[in-house]
Amino acid sequence: MNRDTLAQILDLARWAPSGDNTQPWRFEIVGEDQVAIHGFDTRKHVVYDFNGRPSQMAHGALIETLRIAATGFYHVIDWTIRAGSPEDAPVYDVTFRNMPDLEPDPLFPYIEQRVVQRRPMRTQPLGSLQRRSLEKAVGKDYSLRFFEGAIERLKVAKLLWDSADIRLRSPEAYLVHREIIEWGERYSKDRLPEEAVGVDPVTAKLMKWVMGSWGRVQFFNRYLLGTIAPRIQLDFIPGFSCAAHILMQPRTAPTGLMDYLQAGIALQRLWLTATANDLYLQPEMTPVIFRWYARAEQKISIVEALNQKANELTEAFESLACAKKDDSFVFFCRVGVSGMPRSRSIRKDLGDLWVG
Numbered sequence: 415m416n417r418d419t420l421a422q423i424l425d426l427a428r429w430a431p432s433g434d435n436t437q438p439w440r441f442e443i444v445g446e447d448q449v450a451i452h453g454f455d456t457r458k459h460v461v462y463d464f465n466g467r468p469s470q471m472a473h474g475a476l477i478e479t480l481r482i483a484a485t486g487f488y489h490v491i492d493w494t495i496r497a498g499s500p501e502d503a504p505v506y507d508v509t510f511r512n513m514p515d516l517e518p519d520p521l522f523p524y525i526e527q528r529v530v531q532r533r534p535m536r537t538q539p540l541g542s543l544q545r546r547s548l549e550k551a552v553g554k555d556y557s558l559r560f561f562e563g564a565i566e567r568l569k570v571a572k573l574l575w576d577s578a579d580i581r582l583r584s585p586e587a588y589l590v591h592r593e594i595i596e597w598g599e600r601y602s603k604d605r606l607p608e609e610a611v612g613v614d615p616v617t618a619k620l621m622k623w624v625m626g627s628w629g630r631v632q633f634f635n636r637y638l639l640g641t642i643a644p645r646i647q648l649d650f651i652p653g654f655s656c657a658a659h660i661l662m663q664p665r666t667a668p669t670g671l672m673d674y675l676q677a678g679i680a681l682q683r684l685w686l687t688a689t690a691n692d693l694y695l696q697p698e699m700t701p702v703i704f705r706w707y708a709r710a711e712q713k714i715s716i717v718e719a720l721n722q723k724a725n726e727l728t729e730a731f732e733s734l735a736c737a738k739k740d741d742s743f744v745f746f747c748r749v750g751v752s753g754m755p756r757s758r759s760i761r762k763d764l765g766d767l768w769v770g
């Protein structure tokens with residue numbers, strides 16, 4: 415395959431989603447029809463990247479996007495995890511094969527259109543065709559549990575409200591939040607632009623100032639009910655204002671890298687299919703991630719009260735989902751109809767994603 419075609423495929427694949435737009439991948443051309451993807455994770459400094467799982471799911475989303483992108487250029491891909499590559503820096507070897515009669519994947523047109531919507535969406539319920547199409551998108555290895563109707567959405571909004579309290583009071587999460595927002599911007603190549611975060615401009619200004627130091631955050635939280643405004647705007651209102659929340663559960667418990675890659679493939683198929691069905695989507699991973707910590711008996715924070723809160727949140731989540739302690743949750747999100755977001759994360763230039 416010529417270099418131009420390869421560059422066009424990778425240029426499209428770049429639009430795969432990743433937690434906080436970290437883009438935990440770099441590309442290397444290793445042969446005429448061969449690319450190595452150098453994955454990495456952020457578990458050492460990002461509290462949300464529990465055991466690297468969200469990054470691994472992003473790798474899976476990238477591989478699926480690459481596969482779909484390649485079909486638009488008459489190519490299929492084969493990929494493997496390079497033997498001996500470390501779990502926190504896995505290398506994926508991808509080979510492209512030309513198939514002149516190949517039809518583009520039906521999800522191809524949605525690769526660039528897919529975007530996160532963090533603002534309130536309409537409460538218009540999902541149609542049965544939309545629901546079936548989302549279920550089909552994730553395949554037989556995953557089940558989808560839909561939380562619909564005002565009462566269920568209200569219960570999820572309360573869960574997100576409680577989850578946000580842990581997020582906003584944790585010094586470990588503060589270290590992440592202060593790095594990931596590009597203030598005053600509508601587009602960001604390597605973070606979340608302020609306007610895509612989902613708060614009004616006045617709250618955003620206040621958040622920027624408060625997040626300037628951990629002392630200010632603590633003072634605001636303690637004396638000025640500082641978590642209330644962001645929790646209302648980022649969690650409670652959007653939690654209620656959507657068509658449905660969707661919990662994706664694997665039918666067999668994931669055990670390692672390959673299983674989280676597969677979950678990432680399924681999540682990207684779900685998201686692209688939502689886009690094809692005129693729905694927007696927002697991942698809501700914090701309750702899932704806090705549950706991973708709680709069920710592995712690992713601490714989220716040096717603040718013991720927050721670990722205790724995560725245990726309570728986990729029980730509330732399981733009770734809401736009618737799930738048992740050892741059932742697996744891999745992805746949680748909300749979907750609905752809305753206008754197109756005015757602001758979005760864009761991506762690093764392809765030129766900045768090469769290694770070698």
Ligand SMILES: Cc1cc2nc3c(=O)[nH]c(=O)nc-3n(C[C@H](O)[C@H](O)[C@H](O)COP(=O)(O)O)c2cc1C
Nearest residue numbers: 431432433434435468471529530697698699700759
């Ligand atoms: C594994 C994973 C977890 C994510 N978790 C969240 C989340 O909890 N909350 C949220 O608002 N967005 C979440 N996102 C969305 C990313 O922040 C978003 O995809 C990224 O910033 C790029 O923006 P885009 O999807 O609009 O292109 C997640 C994405 C992935 C792939």
